[in-house]
Amino acid sequence: MLRGLLLLLWALLAFGPAWFARDLDTTVAGWPLNYWLCAQGAVFGFIAIVAIHARAGRGREDAAPGAHGRLHRIFGLYVLCLLAFLAAMALAERGGLPRPWIGAIFLFSSLALYAGIGIFCRTSDAREYYVAGRSVPPIYNGMATAADWMSAASFISLAGGLYLQGFSGMPGQAGGLAYILGWTGGFCLVALLIAPALRRAEIYTVPDYFAQRFGGRWPRVLAALAAVLCSFTYVVAQIYGVGLIASRLTGVQFEIGILLGLGGVLVCSFLGGMRAVTWTQVAQYVILILAFLIPVSWLAYKQLGNPAAPFVYGPQLGQIAVREAELAAAPAERAVLAEFARRAAAYEALLRDVPAALTRERLHAQQRLQQLRAASASDAELREASRALNALPPTEQAARERWTRAMAEMHERARALGGVAPMATPFGGRPDGTPAERAAFSTARLNFLALMLCLMLGTAGLPHLLTRFFTTPSVAGARSSVAWSLLFISLLYIAAPALAVLVKHEVLSELVGKSFDDLPAWIAQWARVDPALVSVADVNGDRILQFAEIRLGADIIMLATPEIGGLPYVIAGLVAAGGLAAALSTADGLLLTMGNAFAHDLYLQSGRRRVGAIYSVVFSKFALLMVALAAAYVAAWRSADILYLVTASFSLAASTFFPALVAGILWRRTSRAGVVAGMLAGAGVTLGYMLAHHPVVRGWTGFVGPGWWFGIQPAAAGVFGLAAATVAITSASFLSRRSGL
Template sequence: MADPARGYEQRLHRQVGLFCVGFVAFLLLMAWAERAGLSRGWIGPIFLFLSVMVYAVIGIYARTTDPEDFYVAGRRIPPMYNGMATAADWMSAASFISLAGALYLQGFSGTAMHPGGLAYVLGWTGGFCLVALLIAPRLRAMRLYTVPDFYAVRFGGRGPRLLAALGAVACSFMYVVAQIYGIGLIASRLTGVQFEIGILLGLGGVLLCSFLGGMRAITWTQVVQYVVLLLAFLIPVSWLAYKQLGTPLAPLAYGAQLPKIERLEQALIDSPAEREVRAAYLERAREYAERVDDPAAALAAERGKLEERIRMLKAQGVDFSLVIAARRELAALPRDEASARELWTRAMNESLEHAKPLGGLPRHGQAFAGNPDGTPAERAEYQQSRLSFMALMFCLMVGTASLPHLLTRFYTTPSVADTRRSVAWSLFFIALLYLSTPALAVLVKYEIMQGLVGSSFDQLPHWIAQWARVDPGLISVQDINGDRILQFGEIRLGADMIMLATP
């Protein structure tokens, strides 16, 4: 007699395999269409629309009225697919979009106050080890539906259950805010719609793929999402590695760029043009400090200058858009002394930070800030940097092991042993991306230092203006020293920009 479980898994393998083949064929078709002249203004919306429709079809196909199917997917998700779904659940906006940016901006180990990106990689990965050893098997053995259910059984009474429910809601709310922001960024960039409309499009897709089938629909949607995420991440980083190193195996080859980055960092620190930029930022910091000393007088002077400028523009009969821009600048001025002092103090601190070598970024490959063999102050900074790194890594491990949307995934496997295997698969699928993330940060930093720095402001790549229109906080370039040549200290990149701009 045929084993029903084995037949079920074979059917799943066949369906997921067909999707992977179809998705790769779709990518090739889009590549051919772009070469044939299809506008990028159409390619982005096509990608977004078809992705949402695929998720919606899965959600409708997986609809169910069985409570066990709705809450725990019938407890029959094979370990490998549950691992893929967990990895997709975890590889959300924070990991997929921002982690490479954290490594770019903070280096491997960061500073005494801001631990580097490797703390996130090690902490988040270590959290899954805690889940595998201490949590997931116990949860699955109790055959419950949610984390609050577990608290009610483990500790007894309605109080612990309510406390766990409130904690899950609070944790999920803060986590979802980051995902919504990521949805808005990507949807607005791909389709050209407003940021708020992009959020509504993304949330509509989430609703379509979840409300009819619950955990059953979400699981298979996330399996599909993992395939999309994996290709979306690995294709750009592999292409960048091939461009710079002649091989697509970025995690194995990117170490060759670290010595080059170290030499470029030293050249930038010694560059006369970069020193001019740092001096200009110091002058800005001094001006803001003067404003902070007497905010009332400074605010009145700024308002008077802008009002006079508006009068002159009107008298000269210039384009009305310039008048509107000046009025917006006037309207953006702080309304009182307290807000002016706060704004200018923040601007002063930012200018002081940018006046440091490399625009305030730590050296990418340094072990820790400070020097274990240096002065007492350097030794103290080194010790503080190590402690901050370890503390952040520990907090991330414990936090990962307690996230409710991850823990509920381990109620869906057929047995306790399958739950352990599921966590192992999760680590494998997450590692495919996490091993490539440091490589992406290094390759992008080399690309910017070697290829972008030194470019003329009149010939900057078009993606800078495109992303600046989506969100000015993502990227800004400004000719601080007035030489019309882009210096490293004149580039301001947000953490999300590293992954978003790479394609």
């Protein structure tokens, strides 16, 4: 009865504010009510739900009070040492310590801390390696889960996504506050439906549950393969974030930064498994939460005179809306948008006949180089012309892909505000406008709700998160651990919208309208790390920076916040260390999940390959190493931004794991054939929809095909996989029961 009421309350909090966002368009105490409900109000409600559920099932803790007291003293000493280290670094900066030295100290001291914990917690005991001996107190497991959960997507990209996508995203990419609602609301489903049941099963991995519940080989095998698929997509994003931060801190190449961070990951997860990962993640949580809250508090104090950022940034939303309206009507801004539209048309012309266009472009570049040589031009001009020739696509296929991406980017930047969504406007279009405006509004709201649903169900189905709740001493401890996890996570999640709003206000007031000759140094510094992160160009030729001329990637907003706000460089080092902690903590959990899936669930549990516990741990470590190297190789491609990769993994988990887990837990008639059919259908439909609409895949295959189904964007493909999995599980379970299978 209680669980049913809490689920109903969850549904109202999750979907009510989003569905009625336009109807709640009023201001209360300086806050837009719809924005506050989606950014904070619903989150507070989710915390109350999991807290009530945990209290209702509270039991006696298994660990002795003395052991908890010792852990509390160690944790307190660690926090004091961390604060003393930050104070010492601040004094060293004031004393003239060079910035490269500060960055290197933050990087290597962080890695040394995590490596030290990994070495101290090394183990070959299977119970310690897989589930940390089931002895982690709920409050510390909550911290570890929060660190595991707040990946590079949450720490690095979430505020940037809110900056670019505003309340509800853009026509080509839903998002905005859907991430806040989805990633916090999903913990209600973890607490109410999944975590207690899995903890009660006394298992090591999520595929273990499928083998225990349904028997046979295929449920375990498919669950293990799905765990690898979801986790690999996710871990590539984390390792990309590691490379990004390490290269910024030390100045080394991006690929070298990946290897440096990967070493820190492997020392923890390779030596000590879940035992080492748990206590490393506790240490990482403290670093990342301080690194996030200090800059946003500073910006709030600078702009509003109050450091309590999540509770005071509401008035800035109104100022941003006024400034956005001014920019939309400014002639200089319109001139920039017109130039982007002209460039998009030029790429369209090239794509009409790619072979002829490529030949023409190559001939023009060659003639230009010959003319410069004949005229005895300077070395700089010759190098520039030679680079232009070498930069041309080598093949027609490469040219088509490059020009298609460039055309899409120019079309996007030709939209109002350079393609950046208005900060506080819920959904595009108008519910009371023309038929086209009504359709745009309906599609935007549908995509917002679909993405939010995928994130919630994916949260409740991701194996690396669920495995964390196997480490508590009891089922009651698992419930309590979920409540602590959501509380610790929400400290960052209610601050992320504040950061996005404050940074946008800072950009609009301090950067826009400034001369190109007076731009701050951080723009050029980050552009050298990766031009996709920051780029500015004098598009209309007036030497004044317009808002549409600024291109900020989602992954830069948080990392550059200390420099945007004028904080000491030691805070920039702390933010980078926090981003590194977020990426490494999640990568630890993901690599451990994949290594265990390959070794424990696929190799050692198949056929006659049953070995002792020590050999099982050895095989898991070897598999973890291989997966880590493969993920680092893929991350070096820089194939997509962090937020997109993570969103894809959530859609896969929502369609593959969630329906199978819930059916197995709540419906006794679920059969082995049903769960196998459900996982195959869910993964197949989700992957198929994503790949069929991915620009690169379409470029390779030449496939055009139909448009989006019901206007749903590929990031939310999990809704179709979820429906397919539900139908497959239900149908196959009934059919198999009737046939006696």
